[in-house]
Amino acid sequence: MNISAIAATAVAGVGAYTLYSRSVRLESAEPVSHDTKRLRFALPDPDQPTGLSLTSAVLTISWPNGSWLPTIRPYTPINDISKPGFIELLVKHYPGGKQSTHLHSLKPNDSIIMIRGVPPGYRWTANQHPHVALIAGGAGITPMYQLTRGILNNPEDKTNITLVWGVNSDTDIFLREEFSALEKNFPGRFRAVYVVSNPEPGSLHPKGYVDEQILDKAGLSGKDVGKNDTKVFVCGPPAMEKALTGAKGFGKPKSGILAELGYTPAQIHKF
Ligand SMILES: Cc1cc2nc3c(=O)[nH]c(=O)nc-3n(C[C@H](O)[C@H](O)[C@H](O)COP(=O)(O)OP(=O)(O)OC[C@H]3O[C@@H](n4cnc5c(N)ncnc54)[C@H](O)[C@@H]3O)c2cc1C
Known part of the structure; x- marks a missing residue:
């Protein structure tokens, strides 16, 4: 959904969707990398569910x-959405970007307005797919983290998860500890693969971008996973999403890496 469609929906539904009594208050702001902050906002009532x-x-x-x-x-x-009282965002700063610059400038006790319900999001159903592949680039990790935690924290949900996250540098893997804990606590259920375009000397991660070879090595090519058994979620910068899911334009549409690997459009969801 593009920003104007989201804005139109928000304006049309503002009465129905305004959740957090107009404003939420910044409790804390913690830098997690050179350009990304974790911002914790308190809901007006500490017992208020996130909804x-x-x-x-x-x-x-x-x-x-x-x-x-x-x-x-x-x-x-990125917080546990089943816990009441607060919302945590991970916000990457884009130089010149209006909202990310504003959010990065907030001090504790400053407020913003927050609305839930728009954009509608992907409605996850437990056990609908035996396996999900989460392919993220940079700040596109946030919906993948929310989904991973949501699946693994639900004892009824037996879905297996493979995450492939492409970042610019090793320091951009800011949720490393959280993902490591999930790998440890859910062996065989969750695996994370990091790909770094400019790795530090001695980096343990493969150098490059999320491409066919990386996905193949991560066990995500058609020969490794049953074609209809895997749902693929993609979220990243436009160039990465284009490379993965293909591009329309003048002339013949280009098929993407995922199609080359044997995935059908119905299996792929772009956040
Ligand atoms: C459903 C959804 C969920 C999102 N969740 C998150 C999240 O959890 N964390 C997060 O940090 N962002 C997230 N985003 C992106 C976020 O909504 C903003 O688009 C982003 O913060 C930039 O907004 P801005 O006002 O700072 O930049 P703008 O003023 O809109 O843009 C200014 C300039 O910044 C650059 N820029 C903006 N966005 C991007 C981009 N995505 N990639 C590369 N360059 C860009 C461009 O050069 C652009 O010209 C999400 C987007 C969607 C659609």
């Missing part, structure tokens, strides 16, 4: 630098 379902984003509304027009952008909470 979020797996998987969903929230819409943030702010007026950076006293502007007349609001800036409206979606972000994907």
Whole structure:
């Protein structure tokens, strides 16, 4: 969904969707890499449920630098959405980016408006697929983290998960500890593979981008996974998503890496 469609839905539904009593207050802001912060917002009532379902984003509304027009952008909470009282966002700063610059400038006790319900998100159903492949680039990790935690924290859900995350540098793997803990606690259920385009000397991760070879090595080619058994989720920068899922344009549409590996469009969901 593009930003204007999201904004239109938000404006049309603002009465129905305003969840957190207009504003939420920043409790803490912690840098997790050179350009990314973890922001924890308190809901007005500490017992208030997040009201979020797996998987969903929230819409943030702010007026950076006293502007007349609001800036409206979606972000994907990374906290345990079953716990009440707060919302945690992981926000990458884009130089010149309106909302990410504003969110990075917030100090504890500053407030923003947050709306749930738009964009609608992907409605996850436990055990609908025996295996999911989560392919993320950079800040596109947030919906993958929400989904991974949601699946593994539900004792009824037996879905296996393979995560492939492409980042620029080793320091951009900011959820490494959280993912390591999940790998340890759910052996055989969850596996994470990191691909680094500019690795540090001595990095343990493969150098490069998420391509056919990396996915093949991660066990995600058609020969490794039953064709209809895997649901693939993709979230990353536009160039990465294009390479994975193909591109329309002038002339013949280009098929992407996932099609080459044997996945059908119905198996692929782009966050
Ligand atoms: C459903 C959904 C969930 C999202 N969840 C998150 C999240 O959890 N964390 C997060 O950090 N972001 C997330 N985003 C992206 C976020 O909504 C904003 O688009 C992003 O923060 C940039 O907004 P901005 O106002 O700072 O930049 P803008 O003012 O919109 O853009 C300014 C410039 O920044 C650059 N830029 C903006 N976005 C990107 C991009 N995605 N890739 C490369 N360059 C870009 C471009 O050069 C652009 O011209 C999500 C997006 C969607 C659609």
